[in-house]
Amino acid sequence: xxxxxxxxxxxxxxxxxxxxxxxxxxxxxxxxxxxxxxxxxxxxxxxxxxxxxxxxxxxxxxxxxxxxxxxxxxxxxxxxxxxxxxxxxxxxxxxxxxxxxxxxxxxxxxxxxxxxxxxxxxxxxxxxxxxxxxxxxxxxxxxxxxxxxxxxxxxxxxxxxxxxxxxxxxxxxxxxxxxxxxxxxxxxxxxxxxxxxxxxxxxxxxxxxxxxxxxxxxxxxxxxxxxxxxxxxxxxxxxxxxxxxxxxxxxxxxxxxxxxxxxxxxxxxxxxxxxxxxxxxxxxxxxxxxxxxxxxxxxxxxxxxxxxxxxxxxxxxxxxxxxxxxxxxxxxxx
Amino acid sequence: xxxxxxxxxxxxxxxxxxxxxxxxxxxxxxxxxxxxxxxxxxxxxxxxxxxxxxxxxxxxxxxxxxxxxxxxxxxxxxxxxxxxxxxxxxxxxxxxxxxxxxxxxxxxxxxxxxxxxxxxxxxxxxxxxxxxxxxxxxxxxxxxxxxxxxxxxxxxxxxxxxxxxxxxxxxxxxxxxxxxxxxxxxxxxxxxxxxxxxxxxxxxxxxxxxxxxxxxxxxxxxxxxxxxxxxxxxxxxxxxxxxxxxxxxxxxxxxxxxxxxxxxxxxxxxxxxxxxxxxxxxxxxxxxxxxxxxxxxxxxxxxxxxxxxxxxxxxxxxxxxxxxxxxxxxxxxxxxxxxxxxxxxxxxxxx
Numbered sequence: 001x002x003x004x005x006x007x008x009x010x011x012x013x014x015x016x017x018x019x020x021x022x023x024x025x026x027x028x029x030x031x032x033x034x035x036x037x038x039x040x041x042x043x044x045x046x047x048x049x050x051x052x053x054x055x056x057x058x059x060x061x062x063x064x065x066x067x068x069x070x071x072x073x074x075x076x077x078x079x080x081x082x083x084x085x086x087x088x089x090x091x092x093x094x095x096x097x098x099x100x101x102x103x104x105x106x107x108x109x110x111x112x113x114x115x116x117x118x119x120x121x122x123x124x125x126x127x128x129x130x131x132x133x134x135x136x137x138x139x140x141x142x143x144x145x146x147x148x149x150x151x152x153x154x155x156x157x158x159x160x161x162x163x164x165x166x167x168x169x170x171x172x173x174x175x176x177x178x179x180x181x182x183x184x185x186x187x188x189x190x191x192x193x194x195x196x197x198x199x200x201x202x203x204x205x206x207x208x209x210x211x212x213x214x215x216x217x218x219x220x221x222x223x224x225x226x227x228x229x230x231x232x233x234x235x236x237x238x239x240x241x242x243x244x245x246x247x248x249x250x251x252x253x254x255x256x257x258x259x260x261x262x263x264x265x266x267x268x269x270x271x272x273x274x275x276x277x278x279x280x281x282x283x284x285x286x287x288x289x290x291x292x293x294x295x296x297x298x299x300x301x302x303x304x305x306x307x308x309x310x311x312x313x314x315x316x317x318x319x320x321x322x323x324x325x326x327x328x329x330x331x332x333x334x
Numbered sequence: 335x336x337x338x339x340x341x342x343x344x345x346x347x348x349x350x351x352x353x354x355x356x357x358x359x360x361x362x363x364x365x366x367x368x369x370x371x372x373x374x375x376x377x378x379x380x381x382x383x384x385x386x387x388x389x390x391x392x393x394x395x396x397x398x399x400x401x402x403x404x405x406x407x408x409x410x411x412x413x414x415x416x417x418x419x420x421x422x423x424x425x426x427x428x429x430x431x432x433x434x435x436x437x438x439x440x441x442x443x444x445x446x447x448x449x450x451x452x453x454x455x456x457x458x459x460x461x462x463x464x465x466x467x468x469x470x471x472x473x474x475x476x477x478x479x480x481x482x483x484x485x486x487x488x489x490x491x492x493x494x495x496x497x498x499x500x501x502x503x504x505x506x507x508x509x510x511x512x513x514x515x516x517x518x519x520x521x522x523x524x525x526x527x528x529x530x531x532x533x534x535x536x537x538x539x540x541x542x543x544x545x546x547x548x549x550x551x552x553x554x555x556x557x558x559x560x561x562x563x564x565x566x567x568x569x570x571x572x573x574x575x576x577x578x579x580x581x582x583x584x585x586x587x588x589x590x591x592x593x594x595x596x597x598x599x600x601x602x603x604x605x606x607x608x609x610x611x612x613x614x615x616x617x618x619x620x621x622x623x624x625x626x627x628x629x630x631x632x633x634x635x636x637x638x639x640x641x642x643x644x645x646x647x648x649x650x651x652x653x654x655x656x657x658x659x660x661x662x663x664x665x666x667x668x669x670x671x672x673x674x675x676x677x678x679x680x681x682x683x684x685x
Contacts, residue, residue, distance in 0.1 A: 089504070093511065134676075149500055153436050154679050156507045160440055161672030163514070164612055167537040168665035177533055185518040260511055310522055316515030320508050324491055327504035 002273045009274050016287045023294040027064035031301050062193040067297045068290040070252045073203050075289025076210050077248040078263025083221050084241045089152050091263030092249040096158030098258030100131035103162040110169050121254045128250035132242050186259035186312020199251035206247040214278035259312045261319025356632040359625050363639035370643050374650040375407050413543040414649045415642040416555045417608040422641020423562045424600035425615025430569040438616035439601045442506035444481050446513030448605035451480020453517050453532045457524040478602030485598035538611035538664020547607050554603050566630040611664045613671020614641050
């Protein structure tokens with residue numbers, strides 16, 4: 001733990017928050033169309049409809065906001081799942097939740113020809129819910145539940161299955177492939193503000209809810225038996241965590257497609273900075289998640305300029321070495 | 335009657351122990367495989383009576399049927415059979431190596447490596463007219479290289495005073511996620527015709543196989559299968575665990591590496607022609623273990639038959655169930671395979 005005293009933690013959280021704002025500004029300014037601080041400010045004060053102003057208002061600002069919201073949601077979902085399953089590799093990506101939500105959305109588009117955002121959300125929630133429930137069921141196998149190792153394997157199998165179904169549907173509909181391919185890779189580009197507005201209520205509720213139950217999660221993390229002995233209603237906590245994960249992961253996928261690894265990396269970073277107390281880990285992870293996705297998104301614009309790398313590919317490239325590091329360190333040395 | 339029959343050849347210069355039960359199972363499976371082969375050849379747009387199929391195979395059939403069978407159906411079904419066999423053997427070897435019944439080519443990231451290599455190959459060597467600028471014969475090589483590089487990479491990343499199976503699996507999962515991201519990246523940045531072509535291939539399908547494919551695939555697979563059968567002794571030793579195997583005088587790490595390469599090669603050639611047909615390498619060895627136990631002499635051939643049957647059936651269903659639409663075989667194997675995998679997790683929950 002980097003920051004030991006409470007006052008340092010407040011300062012740390014404040015500094016990372018400022019850093020996040022800094023990255024959001026950077027996300028608005030940097031990109032293929034060259035813009036400066038001045039143009040960005042002018043687009044608010046003296047909007048003149050010029051190309052740069054339109055880009056900033058209609059493309060860059062929504063993109064920065066979406067990256068921040070999705071990054072925060074995925075990171076918090078990661079913290080919740082890691083505590084719930086006691087598995088340091090748990091995250092929406094590895095446990096098949098992203099793939100489940102992605103499959104639900106592709107089904108909606110191919111079979112029911114749904115294209116509006118509201119039904120997208122509901123379907124993404126359904127897909128996420130299915131995957132969360134299957135992780136639950138598998139988690140309750142046997143007396144002590146599945147070992148972290150087996151849970152990871154089960155998640156990998158569920159992801160592989162959903163990925164295969166999604167690809168199968170896309171094989172049957174080539175025109176759709178073109179439309180959804182970029183979405184399936186995970187991207188925050190080309191979404192308008194309405195997309196974000198349609199999910200932001202769910203996200204906000206889930207963020208606040210996570211902070212609200214964070215004290216109880218500290219007790220839960222001691223192990224189920226101890227938590228019960230201390231008078232915690234563990235069943236309630238489990239269900240609450242499940243619902244929060246569905247809201248967070250489902251709405252993130254609906255907006256940005258399946259973006260992996262944010263949910264694995266960020267909780268570990270947050271814990272390294274503020275320790276094991278969930279009341280600190282959850283807000284810290286939220287802010288750090290936003291920073292990570294904003295940074296990955298900015299980098300994604302520059303790597304193969306003038307075209308873009310989907311941000312999901314970027315997070316995978318950053319996240320895999322980290323994943324390997326955790327896997328090498330082993331499960332027990334937490 | 336003893337469990338084994340001893341067969342001595344060349345005045346006792348060579349001897350074989352034949353497991354009676356296994357021999358019975360091989361025969362049954364071989365018959366089932368042949369029946370599936372014939373039925374699958376007969377079904378499709380034009381239905382052909384199984385007897386006619388057999389006649390055609392013997393070179394005595396009517397002209398029209400012979401044309402349909404030899405030029406369209408046969409290469410495809412032979413590819414399905416060979417790929418199924420190769421994947422099943424590769425899976426059996428991997429499970430023996432990792433000493434974990436849940437290991438499989440797709441979980442370990444090896445299929446993913448081959449997928450990246452093939453999509454990369456298609457995007458680098460394609461011209462404007464959607465055709466390849468180099469011979470398709472190089473494709474298996476690319477897939478093989480991709481699979482081997484990933485096999486070696488996963489192996490070395492898991493190395494820390496030896497390679498414990500659990501770490502190998504976890505790192506494999508991480509690497510396969512990365513490979514999936516790269517594949518998507520190549521598809522997104524490439525032209526759209528290539529994306530749809532690559533997508534069909536990634537889902538795993540033997541669609542459009544021809545005799546050129548067969549001519550490259552089958553000899554390669556046969557060599558590798560023979561090597562796999564010769565390697566069964568090392569596999570049996572590997573399964574005893576590192577300590578016992580070392581105590582027996584086996585060079586555990588070296589053999590583990592060579593066996594991993596063999597399995598990688600099998601996956602590479604299968605992926606090159608049929609894409610990533612998932613979960614066959616996982617299911618087939620398990621079913622085989624139920625039938626003949628876990629000694630690799632019997633396990634490898636039994637898994638091979640089962641794998642071949644599975645892929646032929648998946649292709650048959652994909653081809654006929656939603657006709658005229660073709661559903662890739664990989665969708666069906668994943669649809670059966672993933673629940674089966676979870677069932678296995680459930681079954682081994684307390685061990």
